[in-house]
Amino acid sequence: MIINTRWVKAILLGVLTLITIIACSSQPEVETNQNAANAPVADLKQLEFGVGPYFPTPNENRKQFDPLFKELAQQVNLPAKVIVTDDWIGISEALRSRTLDAAWLGPWGYVLANNNEPSIQAIATVKYKDKPTYYSVLMACADAPFDTLDEAIAQSKAGSKLKLSLADVGSTSGWLIPTGEFKRRGIDPKEVFDYSEGASHAAQAIAVISDQVDIASDYDRNLDVLESEGRIDKSKLKIIWQSEPLPNDPIAIRGGLPKEIETQLQQALVNLSPEQAQKLLPENYTGFVASDGSNYESIRETGKLVGKLK
Known part of the structure; x- marks a missing residue:
């Protein structure tokens, strides 16, 4: 059988060209994905924290919670901005809309926020007099x-x-x-x-x-x-x-917060020493335990009982 060498060369040239096109076109996509993964950390200019109306006035609230949030932000080399809300629903909404990066929530506020936006996750539960529960x-x-x-x-x-x-x-x-x-x-x-x-x-x-x-x-x-x-x-x-004993307040983070920031914040909270807790937290709050949100299931069940959750 006679092989047309000119035809074979044409085929080989076409294959090589196709491989080159695929290789070249795929390379930018890899770089884009890597950049996308790193961009959120690079784009964060500050960490925005929120806290609900625990104390009678906004000024008292800020005085009580500013030290902790500023310390947490310092742990990730970012400045802190602290927002004090005058209602419990508002702070949950702010997390959901991603106008806050993290917040000290009430348990019900967290469950509502997580129910509406599952990407909102608890990372720690505060201890009060060394217990992660209250009544x-x-x-x-x-x-x-x-x-x-x-x-x-x-x-x-x-x-x-x-x-x-x-x-x-x-x-x-x-x-x-x-x-x-x-x-x-x-x-x-x-x-x-x-x-x-x-x-x-x-x-x-x-x-x-x-x-x-x-x-x-x-x-x-x-x-x-x-x-x-x-x-x-x-x-x-x-x-x-x-x-019955209820899970204490969580620190929750918004969806889309870079994983490394989430990990650093959780570690900083859990590793808080008693001496640091006394300096950074309101009276009788003694630190944090890690949470993945599962300890708030009893709150979720009560929400269903009263008809606020499905």
Whole structure:
């Protein structure tokens, strides 16, 4: 068989050309992907942190949380910008919209944010008096004619309705957990009590002591803070109901934050020494434990119970 050498050379030349085109066209794509992976870190000019209304005023909030956030930013060689919000839902929305890089959230706020945007993830849970848990409470005046929630419900049903105040609907201990408790008991608090919601935690104990309401929600940590600041005398209150242990507040990060930043922040939080915690955190907060968000599952289940999550 006679082979046309000119035809073979043409074929070989075409194959070589095709290989060269493929090689050349694929190389920029590899470089682009590498650049894309590195760009987010390079593009970060500062870390924007957020915190909800834990203390009575924005100035107090900033004073309490600025030291920690600035230290965390320093760990990743970036300046910190701290945003103080006046409601719990707003801070979750800011994480979801990526106007914040990280935030100190309430457990319910975190679950809501993660439910709406799964890329928002908890990286650490704060310890209070060396424990990563706290309690939701319902409280009344020390001299109230009832000692338990059962007794309060019975009294409110039998006579004039007792005034019940729950906190902001974005609050874990102030709204979600008490609402879940009433749901478990088959009770609609809006029917049984003279009901109101939306109060700040700072106002709840004061409203009880000043006889503005008969029962109010709060959390044990906040009562400690109010007493230490001389705002209340805890002996004038009694706890008529307390929840099971709840996971303490998480530090959560937005979706798309570079992995190396996430890792550095988590390590800085978990490795915080007791001495550093005393310097950088509000009173009685003693450090952090690592979290992947799974310890907030009980909060998620309560959200489903009250109809706020599917």
